Amino acid sequence: MGLGAALLIAALLLSTYTKGKIAKIPLNIDATLVSDGTATAFDPASLLGERFVVNEDVPVVQQQQLSVESPANADVVTLQVGTSLRRTDQQQDNGLLLAMVDTVTVNRQTAEAVSSETNPGGSVQKPRAIEDETPPTSIALPHEGLSYRFPFDTEKKTYQLFDPIAQRPFDVNYSGEEDVNGLTTLRFTQNVGFDNDGELVEPVKFASLYDDDANSQVTARASLWGLEGDPEEEITMTRYYAAQRTFWVDQVSGTIVKETDRAYHYYARDALKPEMTYVDYTVTSDEETIEAQVAAAQDERDRVALWGRILPITFTALGLVLLVGGALLGTFSLRAESMLADPGLDDTGDRFYGKRGEEGEPVPGAEAMTEKLPAQRPTDLPPDRPV
Template sequence: MVSPGGPLRRAFSLILLALGVFAIAAAVLLPTYVKPELAKVPLNQDSTSTLVGTASKVLAVTTVDGKTVTEIRENAQLKATAHVVANFAPPEMQEGTDVAVWLLAVSVADTKDNTIVSASKRQVCFDRRTAEGYVPPGGDQEAKCTDKSSFVTRLEEKPAKEGEKPKEVQEYKPQPGLNFKFPFGTEQKDYQVYDDNTGRAVQARFKGVEDLEGVEVYKFVQEIPDTKISTKKVPGSLIGATGDSVEAGQFYNGTVTSWIEPVTGIQVKQEQRSHQELRSAANPTPTVVFDGTLVFDDPTIDAMVKQVGDNKGKLDFIGSTGPIVFGIVGAAFLALGVFLLVKRRAEPTPPTGAAHSRRPVSSRH
């Protein structure tokens, strides 16, 4: 008679083998397929970051009695607001795309009277996984972004009328290097990061690991060398020269320090030190028009820490914890399933009936 445990054991072992194969497959697919699909910035974005700080000198342009007044203020308290919003007008902004188009607007104000001392706006088409600004490929490769998806804005030299703001002009250009964030799975190495002021990618050097609000972050520092960023007409009195309008070169240097959570690539904190001055043949002594430092305020840092908390655990699971757990469980199920099958085959088959005994035949002598 066949033992009822045999078929049940075989069925159980096959179930274990199936579960083992499923777990091993999950261990392989989580980091190789699921993570690349989930580790992408969302298409939709609408966020605001605030930086605060002081400037020993800052150039302010105001309107008094209908006339434009330019002055250099000292020891100003500044507040910078950076607003990032998605632009769904470009054709590449569609579900399933690997790129996103975001618009960044930054304004810096003197908190004494809320005078805007600087403002900039740019739009970037960038890779949703690596955060690299899109650069059109050469040859016959298909472009992922249109030639008008990335631009920077500049103001015309003079307004159309006295007292009005100069007209804003868009300059379509790619913005290479990292934009908005660092890549998912940021490594302890140097990266090229786009710099707004110079309009080019500048190396951000890895400087070590730190703890910020209980979050492990990587510290990166960009040193931007003295660079001429524009030529403009300014009042002679502004730079200590004669003449109503004098041509001067605007030069910039600075240091940007970023603290990055490596799993998500989120910038938890940023500090910007900037120095700008005007140089002209009309006066050999440079005129400092900005010298100050801005840093994320506490509410912005808290918001970034929360964002890390909302996303890091998910990425950790699908990228490392999940594959390890599924791999161990899968191997255990496979081993147990194989063991039960082998054990079943090794067991002797019981007799189906009683064996007939035979008496030995005695020989006669």
């Protein structure tokens, strides 16, 4: 009975306290996520030409490298995510279109960004050349909402997801369930500057990470922009950004197992009238990335299920069996002990091996009381013979 009670208490603790300690973002994340697709992209070689050139339908690959940095402890984890977008039809610097290293500290259960006096909650690295060997420097960028993960036990509702390019969070809305490689996922969509039909409604002014805003505003001759009028007139255009994203999320662990990104970077004098595309691309997680993320989600599901469901159910079943068995065994043992000590204490008239008594049921012949029968005189002897 004591062991049964202990198992029931253990089951209760596992299903409440222990599950809360287990359902957390791992501290050993080290993943490379690859997405591929096509784009309309600016040709860097045209900077030296007579007019800027934009190529259509070029192959591109987006790569994200996720790793864990300090601080990382029982409550929070810091994710460092290096993201790059490359044209695969060009080599080295000519193929690099976008690059960013984003760092954010999140709560390990809710995946919400957290900050403190010693930790601003996030930062981004200043851009530098590929051959630059000086240590990177970072700019503090406090994050809000979710970043790169969804919370454990993700709900079918609207969340806030931070966009490091726009440098602020945007709504990410639940839009249904979908199977991804055998895993039932929740699908979420996010619009940054686009409406649901993909039309520009409120594009974001690109936030440059250079001290002189070198890539957020560009001044060039009208002939380079391809504009009519005086070819030598200096025209300044501002860079704008908009994006649409779809996430397929494992509901239990909050792992993003698949993602589709459409992002539009362009230059214009009017935010809603693009004049020169820098890059307009759509990429989707490749099959290898999806398989790896589904496997990671399954591992976290199994870990949570073991401590949050399988062991509590097992301990509860064993605890109940032991309690009932212990109670029955205790009752039988106490009764047997009282019978052996004083049979008269059994007020039911029973005995240890069954009912016995003078007025009870007939007892077996071997134990029946014997009776002496009177002998009869013989009647067939001769009269003159003495008996």
